[in-house]
Amino acid sequence: MCPILGKMAYSTAELIQILANERQACLKGERLKIAATASGNPIVDRFIKSDGIQKFDAYQDFKAAVHCYQQEYGVSGIVWRQLTLKGKSISYPEIDSQLIALPQDLEILKLAKESIVSFWHEVTIEMDLYRSVTHGKDYRLTTLDQVNKIAQRMEWANLCKWEKANFLEILLQLGWGQPESAAYNRELPIAGSEYIHAVNPGQRPIC
Incomplete structure (x- = not known):
């Protein structure tokens, strides 16, 4: 109890x-x-x-x-997010950052992965792609093929954006295991994340 x-x-x-x-x-x-x-x-x-x-x-x-x-x-950790970018919208499940995912929550996240990744593909056409390295302290240019290979071996996906007048960054989190633990790779190899940052050509990620 x-x-x-x-x-x-x-x-x-x-x-x-x-x-x-x-x-x-x-x-x-x-x-x-x-x-x-x-x-x-x-x-x-x-x-x-x-x-x-x-x-x-x-x-x-x-x-x-x-x-x-x-x-x-049996209280779910899922909250539903709505994201609109470049005239396209998606509603997707996310585990609240202070809660954990129940087994059934993880199944919902897995089912949503394909649609989240597909949406990310649609809104990042012609953007530069960077992969987080050294625990998010630096970024390395990557390719769409490399991102797709990473996505294939992950269990779930998440999205986030930072947008200003002359700047747009679209973050794709690809992870496995408990999202609460995966966010900072605290419980490798049980849970973890890869972060892909899409920015306008010539710009660098800020987050």
């Missing part, structure tokens, strides 16, 4: 709001995990500000309990 939530029928949207509220409370210092230390070494920890670690750990503990609740009561 997950101890933090008394109500037995929270929706996905309600869990997202609960987590947002709790995160704010932790940031304000209203929630602290007093036992949390930065390194576990008492000599080193004397020189590290502890309240930030205590706030972070308090929120992580609460988030883990919400993930437990999701699994116990």
